Structures are given as C-alpha cells and as structure tokens.
Amino acid sequence: EALRAHDRGGVEPLEISLDQFREALTRENRTLKRALTDPRIFSGIGNAYSDEILFHAQLSPVQSTGLLKPEQIEELYGAVRSTLELWTQRLRDEVGDGFPEKVTAFRKEMAVHGRYKEPCPVCGTAVQRIRHADNEVNYCPRCQTAGKLLADRSLSRLLKADWPRSIDELEDRQEEIAKQREPAPPKPPPPKPAPPKTRARASSRTQAAAGGSTKVPKKVAKKATTRPAKKAAQKPGPA
Numbered sequence: 001e002a003l004r005a006h007d008r009g010g011v012e013p014l015e016i017s018l019d020q021f022r023e024a025l026t027r028e029n030r031t032l033k034r035a036l037t038d039p040r041i042f043s044g045i046g047n048a049y050s051d052e053i054l055f056h057a058q059l060s061p062v063q064s065t066g067l068l069k070p071e072q073i074e075e076l077y078g079a080v081r082s083t084l085e086l087w088t089q090r091l092r093d094e095v096g097d098g099f100p101e102k103v104t105a106f107r108k109e110m111a112v113h114g115r116y117k118e119p120c121p122v123c124g125t126a127v128q129r130i131r132h133a134d135n136e137v138n139y140c141p142r143c144q145t146a147g148k149l150l151a152d153r154s155l156s157r158l159l160k161a162d163w164p165r166s167i168d169e170l171e172d173r174q175e176e177i178a179k180q181r182e183p184a185p186p187k188p189p190p191p192k193p194a195p196p197k198t199r200a201r202a203s204s205r206t207q208a209a210a211g212g213s214t215k216v217p218k219k220v221a222k223k224a225t226t227r228p229a230k231k232a233a234q235k236p237g238p239a
C-alpha cells in the first residue's frame with residue numbers, strides 16, 4: 001500500500017497523547033526543526049508544516065529538544081495538532097472526498113513558510129530564513145527567536161564579520177541601504193572652476209607667504225664611515 005511505503009516508523013502526530021509526543025520528541029537531542037521533520041520520529045510533518053508549527057508555538061527552529069521546558073513541549077504539542085488539523089481541513093474542503101495531498105509547497109495562507117521578507121502576520125517583522133541545499137527554514141525573528149537572527153550560511157559567508165546578530169541591527173542596516181537606494185536628490189551643480197582672477201591672487205599670495213622661494217627640506221644622509229678595510233689593515237697580517 002502507498003501509505004505503508006512511506007511509513008518510516010514515525011508516530012502519527014494526531015494520534016498520540018502529550019506524553020507520547022514528549023517521549024518521541026526528546027528521545028534524541030536534536031534541533032526542533034530536525035526533530036519535527038524526521039520521518040523516523042513523526043509521520044507527515046514536512047518542511048512547510050514544521051515552519052508553521054514552530055511559528056504558532058513561538059519556538060526557534062534551532063532550539064534543542066533536550067532543553068525544552070515542559071510548558072514549551074505542551075505548547076508545541078498543541079501547535080502540531082492545531083496546524084495539522086487546520087491544513088487537513090483546508091485540503092479536504094478543497095478536494096472534497098479525495099485524499100488530501102501533502103503540502104510541501106508554498107501556500108498563501110501560511111504564516112511564515114515560503115514568506116521570506118514578507119511581514120509576519122502577528123508582529124509585521126520581515127520573515128527570515130535559513131537556507132540549506134534543498135530547502136529553506138522560515139521564521140519570525142521577533143515571535144520565535146527573541147530578535148536574534150539565525151545564521152544563514154550563504155549570507156553569513158557573503159557578509160563575513162558583518163553578519164547582523166539581531167533583527168534590529170538588520171532593519172537598521174536595511175534602512176541605511178534603502179536610503180542609499182532612494183532616488184538621489186537633485187544633484188548639486190558640478191563645482192565651477194574658480195574665476196581666473198581669484199586663482200591668480202591666491203597663487204601670488206601663496207608665493208608671498210612662502211617668501212618667494214621653495215623650501216625643500218634636505219636631509220643629507222651621512223655616509224657610513226665604517227671602513228672594514230681599515231679595520232682589517234689594523235689586524236696583524238698573516239704570519
């Protein structure tokens with residue numbers, strides 16, 4: 001059966017209790033994003049749903065499962081259920097009696113997934129991302145990571161030490177960049193060459209100040225006076 005072929009041993013998240021959820025989630029210490037999307041742990045939570053779940057639980061995708069507080073696990077359990085139920089219902093409404101297909105692509109109703117740079121529906125902050133080879137993690141840096149930006153490898157490589165540590169820093173920088181990109185105000189006219197009269201006066205004044213002569217400090221380098229030949233001559237000659 002098709003379903004069984006996809007079964008890789010993960011538990012069905014809508015069919016488990018909070019205790020079972022906690023047990024599955026914390027069996028290994030992983031980041032939340034990895035734990036949620038690992039088919040050996042949970043069945044059917046892909047990249048898109050996991051972004052949405054973490055957003056609704058207000059948890060960072062890189063938070064370690066081993067360091068979660070009990071109330072955070074409970075919050076996450078609730079977010080898993082509400083997100084999956086919401087999308088199952090939405091897809092059912094769309095396809096009628098047909099079997100709802102898994103959502104992996106961007107859906108416009110999603111809060112953060114596939115919405116890089118779009119405003120967070122809760123706080124309006126630009127949604128951020130962590131890019132990997134074949135996918136992308138999207139999150140809100142205010143709702144989920146306390147203002148901290150998670151290092152995006154390709155971007156941090158590009159910016160090196162310039163990588164902003166917080167969303168505030170990033171926004172400040174983007175404001176600066178936006179200002180620089182704004183259509184430049186009318187350019188001031190190019191500097192006019194000074195009228196010849198003034199120039200002549202200026203140059204004569206300069207000459208007068210300098211006493212009409214050019215001072216060139218000369219440093220006369222003393223030539224080395226050591227003469228190894230003399231020293232050698234003082235030595236007794238070979239017998």
Ligand SMILES: [Zn+2]
Binds near residue numbers: 141
């Ligand atoms: Zn937000």
